[in-house]
Amino acid sequence: MxxxxxxxxxxxxxxxxxxxxxxxxxxxxxxxxxxxxxxxxxxxxxxxxxxxxxxxxxxxxxxxxxxxxxxxxxxxxxxxxxxxxxxxxxxxxxxxxxxxxxxxxxxxxxxxxxxxxxxxxxxxxxxxxxxxxxxxxxxxxxxxxxxxxxxxxxxxxxxxxxxxxxxxxxxxxxxxxxxxxxxxxxxxxxxxxxxxxxxxxxxxxxxxxGGLRYRTARIDGVWAHSGGAPREGRADAVVAFAELVRGMNAAWDAVLAQGHDLAVTFGRVDAAGPLHAMAKVAGTLGFCLDMRSDDPAVLERADAMLAEVVARIECETPGIKVDLGSRSRSTxxxxxxxxxxxxxxxxxxxxxxxxxxxxxxxxxxxxxxxxxxxxxxxxxxxxxxxxxxxxxxxxxxxxxxxxxxxxxxxxxxx
Amino acid sequence: MxxxxxxxxxxxxxxxxxxxxxxxxxxxxxxxxxxxxxxxxxxxxxxxxxxxxxxxxxxxxxxxxxxxxxxxxxxxxxxxxxxxxxxxxxxxxxxxxxxxxxxxxxxxxxxxxxxxxxxxxxxxxxxxxxxxxxxxxxxxxxxxxxxxxxxxxxxxxxxxxxxxxxxxxxxxxxxxxxxxxxxxxxxxxxxxxxxxxxxxxxxxxxxxxGGLRYRTARIDGVWAHSGGAPREGRADAVVAFAELVRGMNAAWDAVLAQGHDLAVTFGRVDAAGPLHAMAKVAGTLGFCLDMRSDDPAVLERADAMLAEVVARIECETPGIKVDLGSRSRSTxxxxxxxxxxxxxxxxxxxxxxxxxxxxxxxxxxxxxxxxxxxxxxxxxxxxxxxxxxxxxxxxxxxxxxxxxxxxxxxxxxx
Missing domain, CATH: 3.40.630.10 (Zn peptidases)
Known part of the structure; x- marks a missing residue:
């Protein structure tokens, strides 16, 4: 044919x-x-x-x-x-x-x-x-x-x-x-x-x-000098983001281990603005988060886990504030x-x-x-x-x- | 006066x-x-x-x-x-x-x-x-x-x-x-x-x-669709970067615990190019790394720890390649x-x-x-x-x- x-x-x-x-x-x-x-x-x-x-x-x-x-x-x-x-x-x-x-x-x-x-x-x-x-x-x-x-x-x-x-x-x-x-x-x-x-x-x-998406999420921290800011007291937006990725990967593992369907992706990360520099602790970082599943209940659970991870990071690091921005969803x-x-x-x-x-x-x-x-x-x-x-x-x-x-x-x- | x-x-x-x-x-x-x-x-x-x-x-x-x-x-x-x-x-x-x-x-x-x-x-x-x-x-x-x-x-x-x-x-x-x-x-x-x-x-x-600096470091992974790529098999540059930050923070803790002087900062992170999107697993990410100490030997040790963390990440995630780019240093x-x-x-x-x-x-x-x-x-x-x-x-x-x-x-x- x-x-x-x-x-x-x-x-x-x-x-x-x-x-x-x-x-x-x-x-x-x-x-x-x-x-x-x-x-x-x-x-x-x-x-x-x-x-x-x-x-x-x-x-x-x-x-x-x-x-x-x-x-x-x-x-x-x-x-x-x-x-x-x-x-x-x-x-x-x-x-x-x-x-x-x-x-x-x-x-x-x-x-x-x-x-x-x-x-x-x-x-x-x-x-x-x-x-x-x-x-x-x-x-x-x-x-x-x-x-x-x-x-x-x-x-x-x-x-x-x-x-x-x-x-x-x-x-x-x-x-x-x-x-x-x-x-x-x-x-x-x-x-x-x-x-x-x-x-x-x-x-x-x-x-x-379906998906739950945060297209304009942001972590705000405190700008500081990379050589002058002691480890304790830093509110580094990049470090907080790394913790967030790690926390959500752990959440993803937990959901998969229970046999549910989920995918978690941070597809865009932006700490590369005119204010960011090698010698500065980053005071802000933007990112996208895309979570997908065949089950709306799993998406809601992943969203609740996200809120928990965010709350933990904000609590552990004074000066860090996570603003997830608006959420969009598809069923x-x-x-x-x-x-x-x-x-x-x-x-x-x-x-x-x-x-x-x-x-x-x-x-x-x-x-x-x-x-x-x-x-x-x-x-x-x-x-x-x-x-x-x-x-x-x-x-x-x-x-x-x-x-x-x-x-x-x-x-x-x- | x-x-x-x-x-x-x-x-x-x-x-x-x-x-x-x-x-x-x-x-x-x-x-x-x-x-x-x-x-x-x-x-x-x-x-x-x-x-x-x-x-x-x-x-x-x-x-x-x-x-x-x-x-x-x-x-x-x-x-x-x-x-x-x-x-x-x-x-x-x-x-x-x-x-x-x-x-x-x-x-x-x-x-x-x-x-x-x-x-x-x-x-x-x-x-x-x-x-x-x-x-x-x-x-x-x-x-x-x-x-x-x-x-x-x-x-x-x-x-x-x-x-x-x-x-x-x-x-x-x-x-x-x-x-x-x-x-x-x-x-x-x-x-x-x-x-x-x-x-x-x-x-x-x-x-x-003094400092050891990588101004043009990069992680390359494999681009994929955020909904279509299963967890196993992903080579996500963002996730690898999060692991790198975590690994270097642990190395930093270890050096401080021994009473040495060190500061580790990832001041610039760029996974926000025209190819990056919410619905894509990131295939590349650029970053800067700045390490400072009053002791040249500590800087060399931190650099060796960096090489170890990089090797571990590359080994654990096939498809991930870390290119630190050129190193600059000040005594x-x-x-x-x-x-x-x-x-x-x-x-x-x-x-x-x-x-x-x-x-x-x-x-x-x-x-x-x-x-x-x-x-x-x-x-x-x-x-x-x-x-x-x-x-x-x-x-x-x-x-x-x-x-x-x-x-x-x-x-x-x-």
């Missing part, structure tokens, strides 16, 4: 010609680069004889009509924006997979049982706008007016302005009604090393972890097993035995599942992590997964 | 009108602001009937002739450059003290036994050029041609260029011969809280700690007791009982002592640390210390 492989290859190459950095890719949410990437997919859809259209928020859709207009449509898609210096596959692989599925269905010549819609969402990478799933929530009639005011990290300008710059209508995006629930399928690189380590090409996702979203079971049947007919696993990262599929859609995700083996220029994926693995979806669609499993 | 107090007040106010930030002061080494501050002191010297002159490196000197030209001159001074957003007193207080001493001697009308030279050095704050005591080493005929090539942290341009911009002659500064050794006295705020805590106005310094410099004993006698006659203490920070006096001069330092009580806008000093404390020096000079103790 080489049209799948050649389509994947072509779409990845065309999209990743846009926003290419010296290392990696940068297509910010609602940037001209994201818009150009959407235009590539619109062009791909036209070449397949489909009519691409976009909604008020700029999500792109193209539908291959099925035999039975009453049968619940299957929407397949992902996003094309990237983090700064991201990789070639996060989001883009899922879009290439959708185009490849349509190409394979076209080449097969038959008519699928239900409508198959390729959907390319906007603004999935929340590193740009600090809210989740802007595009998919807009497609679901769930974007709020408050969302329009959030500002993009690099420009400081609100979402509404960036939408208008892209020729879109933010007001209409907010007023869009919820569509009738359909089925959503997203293919995405695994953002960890599990499949690569196990030598498995793809997996079925059981749910998307864990289990994906219903129905579609995954159908994909599993098709996979086994083709000789695969995909594992079921959690997704650590948030994905558009979570937004669709949260809106009551039947949703599924497939993870594609990947190495070197994600959100980095080194994202590694064998396109043959993605093609194998698309073959499974094609079989599931054409043989009645989906 | 109000001329001391009024002189201190006036000099501090005039110099600190230059390079004032919203919070603190910024007079970089060999900047126009440092030059303007020197011009203020030249003007002060002229008002005292002295003839200011400057050497090839821009150090300013003004001499009050003594009765006996054969008697070893006493040089009193400090520097006027500041760190970025520094305070009103680091360096400047010592210069104000020198002007105040000359003013008091002038007002007294007598002729001091030996020449008294006010010296204002250049470029003492090594945060700008990463070498120590540029000005005082030039005054001592100890500046090297290699020093001329070091670049200023903010401009990236070499010392020689900045000297030429200031109308100076770098080549002549390097070729200057060593002067005949004299006596050097520096008054400086204490850069720690010891005198403030003990409620003592000033102290006599017994020596200047601990004991100050001979002779001048301090004289100052102590004068202080006791005036009702003071100054403690003797180490200096944690490097000072010009160390350069003079290292060149074989008889040198002394007085520390003035200070709070809120140093190298920060909040440096706190009671000008009356500085005036008391100058009164002691005046008494020591006029009554034969110095």
């Amino acid at each position: 080489s049209v799948i492989a050649t389509t994947i290859d072509r779409v990845l190459e065309r999209v990743n010609a846009i926003g290419t950095l010296k290392a990696g890719f940068s297509r910010p949410s609602y940037s001209p680069e994201e818009g150009a990437a959407h235009e590539v997919i619109a062009d791909e859809a036209r070449h397949l004889g489909l009519t691409p259209c976009r909604d008020a928020a700029g999500n792109l859709a193209a539908t291959l009509r099925g035999a039975d207009p009453e049968r619940t449509p299957l929407v397949i898609g992902s996003h094309l924006d990237t983090v700064h210096a991201g990789g070639a596959y996060d989001g883009t692989a899922g879009v290439a997979a959708g185009v490849a599925l349509l190409a394979a269905l076209r080449e097969g010549g038959g008519i699928p049982p239900a409508d198959i819609m390729l959907m390319v969402t906007r603004a999935e990478e929340s590193v740009w706008f600090p809210v989740s799933y802007i595009g998919s929530r807009a497609a679901l009639g769930r974007l709020t007016r408050a969302d329009l005011d959030v500002v993009r990290a690099d420009t400081g300008r609100p979402l509404a302005d960036h939408m208008r710059d892209a020729g879109l209508d933010p007001e209409a995006a907010v007023q869009a009604p919820a569509p009738r629930p359909a089925r959503f399928l997203e293919m995405h690189i695994e953002q960890g090393p599990v499949l690569h380590s196990a030598d498995e090409p793809f997996a079925l996702v059981t749910g998307v972890r 864990p979203v289990p994906l219903p097993a129905g579609m995954a079971d159908g994909l599993d049947r098709a996979a086994r007919r083709l000789g695969h035995a995909p594992r079921r696993m959690l997704s650590g990262g948030g994905h558009d599929a979570a937004a669709f599942a949260a809106a009551g859609w039947d949703s599924a995700m497939m993870f594609i083996r990947n190495w070197n992590g994600s959100h980095c220029p080194e994202e590694g994926m064998d396109q043959a693995d993605l093609a194998r997964a698309v073959e499974v979806v094609h079989a599931a669609v054409t043989e009645g499993d989906l | 109000s001329v001391i107090a009024t002189t201190i007040d006036r000099v501090l106010e005039r110099v600190n009108a230059i390079g004032t930030l919203k919070a603190g002061f910024s007079r970089p080494s060999y900047s126009p602001e440092e030059g303007a501050a020197h011009e203020v002191i030249a003007d002060e010297a002229r008002h005292l009937g002295l003839t200011p002159c400057r050497d090839a490196a821009g150090n300013l000197a003004a001499t009050l002739r003594g009765a006996d030209p054969e008697r070893t001159p006493l040089v009193i001074g400090s520097h006027l450059d500041t760190v970025h957003a520094g305070g009103a007193y680091d360096g400047t207080a010592g210069v104000a003290a020198g002007v105040a001493l000359l003013a008091a001697l002038r007002e007294g009308g007598g002729i001091p036994p030996a020449d008294i030279m006010l010296m204002v050095t250049r470029a003492e704050e090594s945060v700008w050029f990463p070498v120590s005591y540029i000005g005082s080493r030039a005054a001592l005929g100890r500046l090297t041609r290699a020093d001329l090539d070091v670049v200023r942290a903010d401009t990236g341009r070499p010392l020689a260029d900045h000297m030429r911009d200031a109308g100076l002659d770098p080549e002549a500064a390097v070729q200057a011969p060593a002067p005949r050794p004299a006596r050097f006295l520096e008054m400086h705020i204490e850069q720690g809280p010891v005198l403030h805590s003990a409620d003592e106005p000033f102290a006599l310094v017994t020596g200047v700690r 601990p410099v004991p100050l001979p007791a002779g001048m301090a004993d004289g100052l102590d006698r004068a202080a006791r006659r005036l009702g003071h009982a100054p403690r003797r203490m180490l200096s944690g920070g490097g000072h010009d006096a160390a350069a003079f002592a290292a060149a074989g001069w008889d040198s002394a330092m007085m520390f003035i009580r200070n709070w809120n640390g140093s190298h920060c806008p909040e440096e706190g000093m009671d000008q009356a404390d500085l005036a008391r210390a100058v009164e002691v020096v005046h008494a020591a000079v006029t009554e034969g103790d110095l």
